Amino acid sequence: MIQFSNVFKRYENGHEALQNVSFHLPSGDMTFLTGHSGAGKSTLLKLMMRMEVATRGSVVIDGQQLSRLKPHHVPFLRRKIGVVFQDHQLLFDRTVFDNVALPLVIEGMDPREIGRRVRAALDKVGLLSKEKLSPIMLSGGEQQRVGIARAVVNKPPILLADEPTGNLDPQLSAEIMQLFRQFNAVGVTVMIATHDLELVQRMARRVMVLKDGAMIHDAPFKPQAATGGEG
Numbered sequence: 275m276i277q278f279s280n281v282f283k284r285y286e287n288g289h290e291a292l293q294n295v296s297f298h299l300p301s302g303d304m305t306f307l308t309g310h311s312g313a314g315k316s317t318l319l320k321l322m323m324r325m326e327v328a329t330r331g332s333v334v335i336d337g338q339q340l341s342r343l344k345p346h347h348v349p350f351l352r353r354k355i356g357v358v359f360q361d362h363q364l365l366f367d368r369t370v371f372d373n374v375a376l377p378l379v380i381e382g383m384d385p386r387e388i389g390r391r392v393r394a395a396l397d398k399v400g401l402l403s404k405e406k407l408s409p410i411m412l413s414g415g416e417q418q419r420v421g422i423a424r425a426v427v428n429k430p431p432i433l434l435a436d437e438p439t440g441n442l443d444p445q446l447s448a449e450i451m452q453l454f455r456q457f458n459a460v461g462v463t464v465m466i467a468t469h470d471l472e473l474v475q476r477m478a479r480r481v482m483v484l485k486d487g488a489m490i491h492d493a494p495f496k497p498q499a500a501t502g503g504e505g
């Protein structure tokens with residue numbers, strides 16, 4: 275499903291953010307991506323969404339070689355990928371419902387179908403009763419759940435998250451991770467970039483560790499596997 279082969283990413287200022295990164299994430303798998311600040315985690319996620327393009331090497335998503343993807347095909351790639359950010363990027367002048375509906379409205383979906391899908395997504399994250407509220411009236415954990423509902427509302431086969439629990443306490447972080455686990459359990463391929471090594475260790479999943487742009491660990495869960503990402 276996701277294949278990186280000898281991927282390098284050099285930004286215009288000459289900074290080499292990724293160096294010779296290779297990994298395969300099969301369909302339906304779940305992995306964590308850890309590493310120090312500036313290690314290249316966000317860059318790796320951006321390459322998958324085609325927000326950035328690899329300088330060398332190949333990124334293949336669902337059989338598509340992204341460096342060969344024509345610009346007008348990029349929106350089709352993005353529909354396959356739900357993305358959750360740390361700051362959840364919600365619109366506070368719209369209701370919870372409207373925030374979650376946004377990707378479907380952009381796609382031009384029939385309003386009745388939008389209603390059905392949005393409520394199904396809000397139900398999955400436990401926020402069905404809050405659809406009419408503004409996100410500003412919700413707690414940080416609830417806001418992050420709205421962000422997750424929006425990421426999954428068009429049922430993407432891939433879910434990426436960049437520090438999704440960065441602002442949350444350990445209890446709420448664990449609940450958010452439980453949601454990712456539930457989506458993975460129904461077949462969604464999940465990759466979560468995070469600094470939170472304690473949480474990663476509790477989740478007992480594959481852990482990939484970046485250091486200065488290089489993949490220094492990629493292993494099934496082992497308590498010591500994640501320690502290389504600190505610092």
Ligand SMILES: Nc1ncnc2c1ncn2[C@@H]1O[C@H](COP(=O)(O)OP(=O)(O)OP(=O)(O)O)[C@@H](O)[C@H]1O
Binds near residue numbers: 286291316
């Ligand atoms: N657009 C850009 N132009 C130049 N350099 C960049 C750009 N984006 C990121 N970088 C640099 O590339 C390196 C990797 O950044 P990236 O955001 O991928 O790291 P990260 O592991 O996600 O860090 P953090 O955990 O702090 O978010 C950093 O040194 C960063 O300053």
